[in-house]
Amino acid sequence: MKPMAPRVLVSDELSETAVQIFRDRGVEVDYMPKLGKDKEKLAEIIHQYDGLAIRSATKVTEKLLENATNLKVVGRAGIGVDNVDIPAASKKGVIVMNTPFGNSVTTAEHAIAMMFAIARQLPEASASTHAGKWEKSKFMGVELFNKTLGVIGAGNIGGIVCDRAVGLKMKVIAFDPFLSEERAKQLGVTKVELDELLAKADFITLHVPLTDKTRNILGRENLAKTKPGVRIINCARGGLIDEAALKDALDSGHVAGAALDVFEVEPATENVLFGHPNVVATPHLGASTTEAQENVALQVAEQMSDYLLTGAVTNALNMPNVTAEQAQVMGPWIKLAGHIGSLIGQMTDEPIKAINILYDGAVSEMNLAALNQAVIAGVLKAQNPDVNPVSAPVIAKDKGIQISTTKQDKSGTFDAYIKVTMVTDARERSVAGTCFSDGKPRFIQIKGINIDAEVGEHMLYTTNNDVPGIIGNLGSILGENGVNIANFTLGRAAVGQDAIAVLYLDQAIPADVVTKLEATGKFNQVKPLRFDV
Structure with a gap:
């Protein structure tokens, strides 16, 4: 009988090409791009699916997972998984995958673009010019050439930013506990501790995940350690910067400008930094290019199909x-x-x-x-x-x-x-x-006793003192009760000492037969076993 094809639900917007990948690979797929916003309906039908492909609209909560009785994998098209309860998924036995590399170039380029924007006050200058003003003297910028860029987090995206900044002839220093000296040399950057980066950098860009260790990494205390006139870029995660502390630093002039693509609370319809003349803000656009959106969609479809069809696990966060x-x-x-x-x-x-x-x-x-x-x-x-x-x-x-x-x-x-x-x-x-x-x-x-036992679905394990009659007792009692032995393995520590028997049976041994074996007084332990073979 041919096994049933795995079934995947796509509950957020995903490209038609990605949806077709599932179909071409032999995975049944239901494309319902608006369903992610309907929590009740999603919870009602999620039990039907082996896989769930999402972007950011669908919230995979502990409550949703309670209904996901057949779910094996959640695939997030993108790097951020703030909308997935990973501990709850792990306890439920559901693999959580993301696509950390599909939007790396796009996000790195956005960080570089934001750095240019605050260096030359481009949004303000554009708005002023559109308004019919000609305020050349008002928008005095700074060059990036020969300036020091401090990169906090030199992983995949941060590494690309380092490469681009070196191409701009900037001096690049990086703080990253996992950055090796060899990798730093390859990138053309100098590895430093965080305090040194804060003190030396003219521009600081953040490229780390939000964890207990990184939350408010640019809080009030660390902002005070920065070089006067520093400019700060965050295209990574909201919560890495204390927004109230940053506003105070901007108001005092200690921080000359900030470019933020992410905020502590999103969607950010209001924020303490909105309206500040020295803040450039974008609505989490780091991964928003045609190429990146297509790349992550294709990747998540391939990864989920690979796992459901072959057991291959790629970019999993909990396996x-x-x-x-x-x-x-x-x-x-x-x-x-x-x-x-x-x-x-x-x-x-x-x-x-x-x-x-x-x-x-x-x-x-x-x-x-x-x-x-x-x-x-x-x-x-x-x-x-x-x-x-x-x-x-x-x-x-x-x-x-x-x-x-x-x-x-x-x-x-x-x-x-x-x-x-x-x-x-x-x-x-x-x-x-x-x-x-x-x-x-x-x-x-x-237990230190050598044997050679084949593994079967139904088995029996016994321990006894090495005395005559054990094989006869096992064979006769099992035979009298219709339990057939497929394979029989014996072993002992030494003559007259501890001995074991491992039997591969054609069917499960009934409880009353176990009782009869125990009643002989010949066995120290009689244990029925079952294996998923």
Whole structure:
């Protein structure tokens, strides 16, 4: 039976070309560009969709996500995701993607344009000339040549601004904790600390996201540290500048001018800075070019289609990126990681303190973040079936579970393996597994005992002291009750010591059969297991 095609809702304006990409890739798409503004109607139908493609009008709230029972991915055509509750989406297991590079050049160019505008008072001069005035002496500007530009945030957009400013023969200094000396050299800029940038820059432009650390990065205290006569540009995010403090600095003349494309509250129909003669304001136009709007729309359609059809993850904000090629190679290992986690999770009824994951050999060079998420999800699904790889790390953090990862070169018989150790107050329990050349996962060690167990949907795990009769008891009781064994694996620590059995069954073992096995007194533990295979 052919699987159903994934279904995507486009609830904001998106180009017809982008909508066609979904269709061409085999994704069903409903294009309802006005629906994003109708919260009630959107909440009513969102359960029908695997994907939601949006711009800024649609608000993906916790309340909306409660109704999104089938939703797997939200794609934001653009860089800003202020309209998406990412923590709520993560807990729900919904991937959130954006398109951070589609409008980079456009936004960087707008910042440069705004810098020219305040350097030469272009909006005021234009308005005056249109009014029939000829006020050449009133609009005395400053050159950009040889001036110092301070760039706060030299990432993708900030890096383009640096490049353009160097071309204008400006002296560029940058503050960015993640900027390497090598990258700074490539850009032709000098890396400095924030206080030095504030003291030296003739122009300051902001290109950082809005976080707890960056909120009001140009607040009253830092504005006081700036060079007298500084001009400030913000085409990044409202909230990076204390607007009331900036107005005071403009009024005093300490700040000569400001060019703002973003505001703390948007849409900004009123603002303390509106009407100020030394402020140039635009209505969040950074990404508003024909090319950028088309680029981000096409990108989000491609990214969402890739994920829904192949499992490839690109530009996700709450999950590691996994290319289509990686997804194909890693598929068996991600499955194995989930199975190992699931086995440990099903074996444990105690609160978990820590999950320690060891990657040995070739698997240690793969995308470990994605593998970690599969392990954690496998562990937690035993207690909560709704957990998935997106929500698992959030839930683990909420529970206070410590996650550690170790990688090492090939150390044993297998070219690669994964070993997971779970720590509780009472014990440590470990399981290791590998993928054979046929791509099928195998458990190769449980509690330090070597085995070779194929993974099936229905399994049975038992522990016992190594004494005669165990195989007979298992076989006879299961056979008498119509439970067929597809595969049977045994292992022991040493003669007469701890032993385990792992059985792959053709059907789920009934509860009364488990009771009969326990009643023999031969087993220390009898645990039915189930795996998503």
